[in-house]
Amino acid sequence: MNFGYLLKESYRGLASAKLSTIASILTISLSLIMLAVFYNISLNSSKLIESIKNRVEIEIFLQDNFSQENLDQLRDILKRTGGVKKIEYISKEDAAKIFEKEFGKEMLDVFERNPLPPSMKVYLFDDYKTTSRIEKLISDVSESPIVSDIVYPKQNLEVIEQNTTGIYYLNLIILILISIASIFLVSNTIRLVINSKERLIEIYKLLGATRNFIRAPFIFEGLVQGFIGGIIAVVLLYLFYIYFASNYLSEIFSLTFNDGIFMVVLVVIGLLLGTIGSTFSVRKFLKEKISIGT
Amino acid sequence: MIRFDKVSFSYNSKKILDNVDLYINNDEFLFVVGESGIGKTTLFKLMYFEEIPTSGTVFFENFSSDNIDVQEIPYLRRRIGVVFQDFKLMQDRDTFDNISLPLEIIGDKKDTIKKKVFDAASRVGLLDKLNKKPFDLSGGEQQRIAIARAIVNKPEVVIADEPTGNLDPIISMDILKLLNEINRRGTAVIIATHNFELVRKLRDKRIVQVKDQKLYEVKIRT
Numbered sequence: 001m002n003f004g005y006l007l008k009e010s011y012r013g014l015a016s017a018k019l020s021t022i023a024s025i026l027t028i029s030l031s032l033i034m035l036a037v038f039y040n041i042s043l044n045s046s047k048l049i050e051s052i053k054n055r056v057e058i059e060i061f062l063q064d065n066f067s068q069e070n071l072d073q074l075r076d077i078l079k080r081t082g083g084v085k086k087i088e089y090i091s092k093e094d095a096a097k098i099f100e101k102e103f104g105k106e107m108l109d110v111f112e113r114n115p116l117p118p119s120m121k122v123y124l125f126d127d128y129k130t131t132s133r134i135e136k137l138i139s140d141v142s143e144s145p146i147v148s149d150i151v152y153p154k155q156n157l158e159v160i161e162q163n164t165t166g167i168y169y170l171n172l173i174i175l176i177l178i179s180i181a182s183i184f185l186v187s188n189t190i191r192l193v194i195n196s197k198e199r200l201i202e203i204y205k206l207l208g209a210t211r212n213f214i215r216a217p218f219i220f221e222g223l224v225q226g227f228i229g230g231i232i233a234v235v236l237l238y239l240f241y242i243y244f245a246s247n248y249l250s251e252i253f254s255l256t257f258n259d260g261i262f263m264v265v266l267v268v269i270g271l272l273l274g275t276i277g278s279t280f281s282v283r284k285f286l287k288e289k290i291s292i293g294t
Numbered sequence: 295m296i297r298f299d300k301v302s303f304s305y306n307s308k309k310i311l312d313n314v315d316l317y318i319n320n321d322e323f324l325f326v327v328g329e330s331g332i333g334k335t336t337l338f339k340l341m342y343f344e345e346i347p348t349s350g351t352v353f354f355e356n357f358s359s360d361n362i363d364v365q366e367i368p369y370l371r372r373r374i375g376v377v378f379q380d381f382k383l384m385q386d387r388d389t390f391d392n393i394s395l396p397l398e399i400i401g402d403k404k405d406t407i408k409k410k411v412f413d414a415a416s417r418v419g420l421l422d423k424l425n426k427k428p429f430d431l432s433g434g435e436q437q438r439i440a441i442a443r444a445i446v447n448k449p450e451v452v453i454a455d456e457p458t459g460n461l462d463p464i465i466s467m468d469i470l471k472l473l474n475e476i477n478r479r480g481t482a483v484i485i486a487t488h489n490f491e492l493v494r495k496l497r498d499k500r501i502v503q504v505k506d507q508k509l510y511e512v513k514i515r516t
């Protein structure tokens with residue numbers, strides 16, 4: 001097929017069913033906006049989980065008197081346990097300084113001597129921030145005679161652990177549902193356009209057109225509709241970001257609506273939606289209608 | 295070129311053709327006559343494989359209804375020019391685009407298409423109507439578009455189903471002369487008609503009558 005003919009046919013197709021074409025373009029835009037909004041919700045929920053996880057640190061409070069050897073032994077135990085990113089030793093004096101900074105000097109003046117114990121802050125690699133691993137670390141560390149207490153945000157971590165998988169699957173299921181609904185919506189709207197051309201397809205077949213010849217203009221039309229639908233979605237989301245989100249939402253949520261790559265990806269998904277939608281819709285008409293005598 | 299071998303065809307348990315044989319030569323001019331609804335169109339549909347026999351085999355050159363692959367059907371149809379009873383013209387495009395359709399389908403180049411369309415249009419006398427759409431033209435002119443579209447790709451056979459069905463006698467005769475001319479240039483022509491008067495005017499042609507689900511060779515008495 002000549003490319004010129006493909007363009008001409010596609011243009012003719014789009015122009016001859018203006019209302020249905022507009023309907024399918026808007027359906028594609030709507031589907032993309034749904035996907036984009038959901039993607040951002042999902043992204044922000046992951047970020048929230050991430051930020052809670054980032055704050056997970058273990059504080060090991062130590063006895064007041066210990067030797068350097070005791071301290072080195074404790075460090076060795078921590079290193080052996082694995083997953084330790086950084087160990088920060090806070091002496092009694094450092095603890096007092098931190099306390100002063102946060103609560104003021106007066107609070108400490110009440111005491112005759114510094115009541116704050118020395119401690120160690122242990123930062124773990126992300127993979128090791130699980131209750132089971134931390135509990136293992138605690139049981140190892142407890143062997144050291146200089147450890148008096150160990151504290152970490154156990155409850156927060158448990159809430160995340162119990163819900164992360166659920167949130168992940170929920171996100172995945174919603175994403176799949178939105179994608180299927182989008183393809184279904186788009187292919188149904190495009191089918192309206194193709195339905196009106198059933199006779200045309202019939203003539204093509206009788207004149208010896210192959211499936212690809214018949215299919216090509218419809219798929220190209222889907223591609224064009226997907227592209228326009230994608231551009232509309234990107235523009236609307238960008239306007240939303242500029243005039244609304246950046247003023248009211250940006251501090252709580254971070255949105256990707258102004259991100260160049262995100263915009264390109266959204267247009268590409270639009271192209272795919274249009275193409276897949278029209279491929280599905282035209283398939284029904286491509287079957288060779290041969291009546292076999294009964 | 296076209297051969298029916300003991301072909302029967304029933305539709306919804308109604309027998310339309312029963313055990314018929316037919317052989318059509320390369321340069322033949324054949325009338326298929328019979329009353330309306332007797333099975334002439336079915337006979338044609340069997341030729342371009344829109345219908346497949348209930349039993350028996352239809353052959354077109356190397357293609358056989360027994361084992362043809364659906365993917366091959368387009369290639370068979372490109373070798374047959376069909377003038378449909380209802381013309382099957384595309385109403386949203388002009389004469390040129392209607393005639394050029396079979397050439398676009400086979401992927402001819404723009405210049406070749408132009409040349410072939412002008413040639414076909416001149417043979418049917420439509421050169422001055424190339425930019426008109428079907429609804430701006432008379433029934434006879436629309437029939438000519440259908441004929442030009444059928445011959446533009448130089449098929450081996452032209453099948454015309456009731457080509458004079460809705461036309462007045464003078465225009466009908468013109469169309470018939472046109473098809474006769476196409477045949478004289480070496481293309482087989484098969485015409486289905488219920489109009490015996492028309493057939494009498496070209497009395498030297500072979501005539502096959504569809505009657506009681508059978509085919510009969512008919513001779514016109516002089």
